[in-house]
Amino acid sequence: MRRLYGAHPLHLLSLLGCFALAGYAALQASSDPKALRIALWFLGALIAHDLVLFPLYALSDRLVGGLLPRRRHHGRLVALPGTVNFVRVPALLSGLLLLVFFPVVLRRSEPAYGAASGLDQSPYLGRWLLITGVLFLGSAVLYALRVRRTREPAHTD
Amino acid sequence: MTEVRDDGETTGPDYGFPAPVFRLLEEKGRPPGPLFNPRLWKSPIRGPWLTSVFAAVLLVGLPILIVTGLLSYLAYQPQFPGNAFPGDVHGLRLPYFTWPTNPSWLYRLNQGLHVGLGLALIPIVLAKLWSVIPKLFAWPPARSAAQLLERASLALLVGSILFELATGVLNIQYDYVFGFDFYTAHYYGAWVFLAAFVTHVALKLPVMVRSLRSRRLRDELRTPLAATVPEPLDEHGLVAIDPDDPTISRRGALAVVGGASLLITAVTLGETVGWRPSALLSARGQDYGDDPTDFQVNRTxxxxxxxxxxxxxxxxxxxxxxxxxxxxxxxxxxxxxxxxxxxxxxxxxxxxxxxxxxxxxxxxxxxxxxxxxxxxxxxxxxxxxxxxxxxxxxxxxxxxxxxxxxxxxxxxxxxxxxxxxxxxxxxxxxxxxxxxxxxxxx
Structure with a gap:
């Protein structure tokens, strides 16, 4: 069994259990008039993360890393260790907030939102920009402090 | 080549049945381009320990999401037709009970936890996926039927958690772009997730525990960037063969992910605990005014x-x-x-x-x-x-x-x-x- 299958029989049993339960849930959902749309969104969620979001942020990160000023260290051109984080961290946090809250930030759902709450979504873009500004400013201040510290030879880490 | 299995034993044959097919897949099937070259992955901090830290957090958080989600469905009292959506869930029906009226904050707590925790776990889920992404592009994708099936279950796991998070996030912001009934999709999606999650935990718990024990958290929290070195090469293929110089320490990465979680909580929690000015980005974070009837309206x-x-x-x-x-x-x-x-x-x-x-x-x-x-x-x-x-x-x-x-x-x-x-x-x-x-x- 192990030789043919490649793992302990319990491995097979637990996976069959998983597929049976997931299959039953899919079968129940299949009676919904929009079942095909649900299935496409399920597949889309996988693709959107693995083949769009991940490559996008990984490449952006490398791009930002490549743009940093470099200096010679043991014969190699390197950026000051950790410098990239002063751009990476605020960009990541701001991007994450946009990823999660884009419906209100970009006022995408105003009609339904208005019908429910009686309000509009005008405040959110400003709030997101404000948070983004605070994140980058905070990072800039920390960076300035670090530059000052590394220039003063009296202070060592 | 001998493969080290998760429980530390080595299996005799390299390939499961039918071995020639799996061998052919490994040797001749690799798509051209850099994507399936393990040297593509450069992060010096990726490794089983870091993955297991994210996994441990999710192992605590996700069951709470599942339980509060199912409780919420039961709070709608589906035993009365027309009260809950989806109405008749057949075999996925939990035992009905008469939903209590005490304490009065019961549903408030349940939903505050479900939505608040769901939002807070988004960075952890994304970090966990980042930490294991080299496995998605590992070649061969499988050497046996066992690995093939496990990969299929992982597709269900990742697809369902992302589906649940995406539909939940859109629904709380009134963006019904998905075009299907939210309740129905979120309920059945949750069962797919439950199935895949329980199986994943059953298969991977020993690996998680072993990986967590491979390093001490306290030591990691004391290791600055200058002293950060990759984890030793692992049998899972997470540790980079050809890593870059580190640009962030492991404790730094954990702080960023945890900080992201806290940030999301900080800009939304006010809508649940009743301090709205802090709920900067939640759809229900807006104030209505100072009159006695100026509070959240759900349908005008x-x-x-x-x-x-x-x-x-x-x-x-x-x-x-x-x-x-x-x-x-x-x-x-x-x-x-x-x-x-x-x-x-x-x-x-x-x-x-x-x-x-x-x-x-x-x-x-x-x-x-x-x-x-x-x-x-x-x-x-x-x-x-x-x-x-x-x-x-x-x-x-x-x-x-x-x-x-x-x-x-x-x-x-x-x-x-x-x-x-x-x-x-x-x-x-x-x-x-x-x-x-x-x-x-x-």
Missing amino acids: ARTAGIPKDVSGWTLTVVGASTVTLTRDELLAMPQHTAELPIACVEGWSTVQTWTGVRLRDLVRLAGVERPESGVVTSLEKRGAFARAVLNRKQLVEPDALLALTVNGVDLSPDHGYPARIIVPAAPGVHNTKWVERIELRA
């Missing part, structure tokens, strides 16, 4: 198509006898005041002081001794919650009201004037507004 009177003039309004209560009451007659009955929350499935809540007639007084007035359920209908003609069924506890609970005033003034049209239901611990939408009729069943 205009949207619900409630006529402007409701002066001829009467309430009909059907029981052993049928009683019809005008608003003045209701106001002349004994009034009871209670401080109760409206808690929405979307995670937001608002606590107000409601005054009106106790539902149990109306039940008695209609000559019913022991009500089993009560169907409440609204003046609203369309809308999924124009009708809701209350259970027996909700009908006799001393704090369950047909509210006529809130915070000392008449209800506003948007809050359900002439009269609305307010029941402790019930999902928000079951607090029917613009009540027209209550039909009791003994």
Whole structure:
């Protein structure tokens, strides 16, 4: 069994259990008039993360890393260790907030939102920009402090 | 080549049955391009220990999401047709029970946890996926049927968690771009996730525990960037063969992911705990003003198509006898005041002081001794919650009201004037507004 299958029989049993339960849930959902749309969104969620979001942020990160000023260290051109984080961290946090809250930030759902709450979504873009500004400013201040510290030879880490 | 299995044993043959097919796949099947070259992965901090830290956090958080989600479905009291969506879930039906009315913050806590935790776990889920992404592009994708099946279950796991997070995030912000019924999709999606999650934990728990033990958290938290080195090469293929110089320490990465989680919580928590100015980015973080009726509205009177003039309004209560009451007659009955929350499935809540007639007084007035359920209908003609069924506890609970005033003034049209239901611990939408009729069943 192990030789043919490649793992302990319990491995097979637990996976069959998983597929049976997931299959039953899919079968129940299949009676919904929009079942095909649900299935496409399920597949889309996988693709959107693995083949769009991940490559996008990984490449952006490398791009930002490549743009940093470099200096010679043991014969190699390197950026000051950790410098990239002063751009990476605020960009990541701001991007994450946009990823999660884009419906209100970009006022995408105003009609339904208005019908429910009686309000509009005008405040959110400003709030997101404000948070983004605070994140980058905070990072800039920390960076300035670090530059000052590394220039003063009296202070060592 | 001998493969080291998860439990540390080495398996004899390299390939499962049929070996020639798996061998051919490995040797000849690799797609061209850099994507399936393990040297593509450069992060010096990726490794089983870091993955396991994220996994451990999710192992605590995700079961809470599952339980609160299923409880929320049961709080809608699906034993009464038309009360919960999806209505009939056949074999995925949990045992029904009469949802309690005590403590009054029960549903508020449940949904605050479900939505708040779901949002806070987004960075952890993304970090976990980042940490294992080299495995998605590992070649060969499988050397045996066992690995092939496990990969299929991982597709279900990742697909379902992302599906659940995406539909949840869109729904709490009223972005119905998905075009299907949210409740139905989120409920069945949760069962797919439950199946894949339990299986994944069963198969991977030993690896997680072993990996967590491979390094000490306390030491990692003391290791600065300058002293950060990759984890030793592992049998899972997570550690980079050809890593870059580190640009962030492991403790730094953990701080960023944890910080992202806290940031999301910080800009949303106010909608649940009642400090709205801090809920900068939550859809229900806006203030309505300072008047007694200026608090969160879930459906405006205009949207619900409630006529402007409701002066001829009467309430009909059907029981052993049928009683019809005008608003003045209701106001002349004994009034009871209670401080109760409206808690929405979307995670937001608002606590107000409601005054009106106790539902149990109306039940008695209609000559019913022991009500089993009560169907409440609204003046609203369309809308999924124009009708809701209350259970027996909700009908006799001393704090369950047909509210006529809130915070000392008449209800506003948007809050359900002439009269609305307010029941402790019930999902928000079951607090029917613009009540027209209550039909009791003994």
